[in-house]
Amino acid sequence: MRKFLLILKYHGADFVGWQVQKNGLSVQQCLQDALETMLGHRPDVTGCSRTDSGVHAEGYCAVFCSDTDKECKRISLGLNAILPDSVSVWDCVEVDPEFHPRYDAKAKEYVYRLYDGMSPDPFLRGLAWHYKGFLDTDKMQKAADRLVGRHDFRSFMAQGSKIVDTTREIYWCRVTRRDRLIEIHVCGDGFLYNMVRIIVGTLIFVSRGRLAVEDMPRVLSALDRSAAGQTAPAEGLYLHKVYYKTPGKEEMP
């Protein structure tokens, strides 16, 4: 049996998320259907994480096993010929049979895209959230810096989530701007439910003056969702990259 790793891009608007669900089309199901068409058998597909409905991915990692003798390049081409426009196989590599896309992940990087100003941009529809106003990215970066490190992020977890250990480490959180487009890259060892979207909403509260940069330690230590800002909409969020330990190299990141 061979094991293949697929790097996927998908547009979240067309799916109920990664995982197979009863209430709509998931990326996982879509991929299994395409694999079945191409291979003649229906392999299980294991992903690196769940993504919520509407969330995009530009570096999603998923594996499947098959005894096919096809080359990786032919698998990519074949799947892309079958898959809808909203999902694309960006790369396919053969991996060790022991490799697991979730358990072997050392870090994940998300990016949140938004743009400010009063005019909506028809070319960013569904690809970035439009914040109607002006954002102070310098201030947002200063607040973001206070979140880096190992903390209990309970204040940044959606209410109703049942996770017990809410400590996570954030390796970096970078706010960059090019004209009106703002990107917030967050890399960490793991993320709680809605954590990145709540971080983004909190940085926006800081820009608007509803929270101060100096309030960030207090927001963290409150361990209470209501201390943080609003949850930014799903349409701006992308799973950007998953980092794996490369044998013989220093651990990532």
Add this chain to the structure above:
Amino acid sequence: MRKFLLILKYHGADFVGWQVQKNGLSVQQCLQDALETMLGHRPDVTGCSRTDSGVHAEGYCAVFCSDTDKECKRISLGLNAILPDSVSVWDCVEVDPEFHPRYDAKAKEYVYRLYDGMSPDPFLRGLAWHYKGFLDTDKMQKAADRLVGRHDFRSFMAQGSKIVDTTREIYWCRVTRRDRLIEIHVCGDGFLYNMVRIIVGTLIFVSRGRLAVEDMPRVLSALDRSAAGQTAPAEGLYLHKVYYKTPGKEEMP
């Protein structure tokens, strides 16, 4: 009577083009409808050029007259609240009553966006043309350089077009790449029907070796559509910017 210049962005896929037509929704009609809702009267809207069905604009210029006492900023906000997601007023300024968006234009700049490689990109769907293969942008730039200047561009005009004077001046034609995304900016004093799309198709022929860089003078002098390359699809084409003479400044570009 006051005269207002609107700078518009629109996503071409949703329209039959700029100009009012019987077979579908045009940007002009969409804008007139919105102005009528906002102002209570239906002003004529004059645009800087026709754009074809499916072609995008990120700096379209259109004017209308009204005796409204609204500030420009309120006009932008008001229109953006009424217009569909596919059209946006990027700016609104009051102009001289003599100003004409077509006759006073000194140059127009288009950009054609495409990307190469074998995998389709779900985030560029409808925003850039996917060329399934690899393009040699250095070679394309060399061929593009041969088109700069004043030439008879009959070979780069869609068949059936009835224009008599087919001489135009191209001020620049720049091919740039960022990862897989390629942009071809073309600025000139005017463009024949499908001219930019045929230029792009011809540069692709050069990359593929179906034409050589040295063939470009021959393609021009043939004065025959069949000497040039194919017409690239509309979805990659954007009217990028219209240049007007600024009083007191050197003529643009």
